[in-house]
Amino acid sequence: MRNFKFVLILTFVSFLTIGIYGWFIHSMDESEFVIETVKGNPKQQAVQSIHAEILDRGLKPMDYEITLNGRVQKTTHDFVDQLFKNPFDIIDAPRAFRRFIAPNSVNTLEQDGIVYAMRLQKEGRWELQYFNQKKQRLFKKIVSAPAGIKYKGEVQFNPFQRSGDSLYVYVVDENPTNVGNHFFKFDLKADTIQTVDLPKTSNEYFNVLGINGEKIVYQTEGDINGLDATKRNTYISDGKTVQSLTALDSIDLYQSELIEDGTKLVALIDADQERFKWIVYDIGSKKLTHQSNDFNKWQGADGSSTYFRLENGVIYTGLNTGTGIFNVQVIDPLSGNVIYEGNIKDRLKRQDIILNELVVK
Incomplete structure (x- = not known):
């Protein structure tokens, strides 16, 4: 009988504790976000297709999906959610x-x-x-x-x-x-x-950099005999012929796309707290152009919450400025022009809120 009472009391205390926890969490203030357009039109397709995923890592964990026209969708992850999460x-x-x-x-x-x-x-x-x-x-x-x-x-x-x-x-x-x-x-x-069939890839690793119709740009990597080093070669193939793109052999490309009907390759090549860089390579003229974007205007920016993405022929950037503002830019990689810039402002300026990623749909 005593054991039964003990279990009953323990169960009551457990549910009471969870209830108090839930009330405490839900009684806390939630962030409110305001969208400020700095440049460009938020209704253009390249801007409408993205939303920012912002994560609140505080006592009340919450995910926010925020579009640049002001729609905010939030999902709370409390203790009970985590217990029964699939x-x-x-x-x-x-x-x-x-x-x-x-x-x-x-x-x-x-x-x-x-x-x-x-x-x-x-x-x-x-x-x-x-x-x-x-x-x-x-x-x-x-x-x-x-x-x-x-x-x-x-x-x-x-x-x-x-x-x-x-x-x-x-x-x-x-x-x-x-x-x-x-x-x-x-x-x-x-x-x-x-x-x-990608020519010149026999017995070598290769990475595909971009596809447009039948055109494929790719790089091969292989060992250099007698040396502790690797060689890298870049090619474009249309399924019938193959052409070397030697200007790209020495560049580390980590996001790339073949755009403009397969005539140009755009690739992000470097990123840090203050700036990021990309290249535009014209396959017909073999002209290589270097571009960059400077973030020095945001002093004290949190580099761990910086996001860069190349998709659908445009570059998306997201930056946690450290002042309760998430700066988002949409950039034309060919001209380097910022075609849209907006700020997602957090009213509470929480330190536990980070930019998780920019999602393109």
């Missing part, structure tokens, strides 16, 4: 798709509101799933591997880019006896997949 709640998608992308070896691509993922299935067959977030529709396709391609063990499929009805997939084979990279094109209408 480990597959990665995106708002059917449970089957969330399970499909849950393994650490599965990488996803989000493009134009659609999330793509691929996995190796039994008997060497490949499964592609993609979820249209706008239409809330899930698609599944299972195909046979291209002729001559056999994977065993750890294989990582990396959806790279969709172009028309084709999804390009970059694959890393981690089998110790067959380590290497391969590139494939998945025809989403015919439900077939074929190997993309």
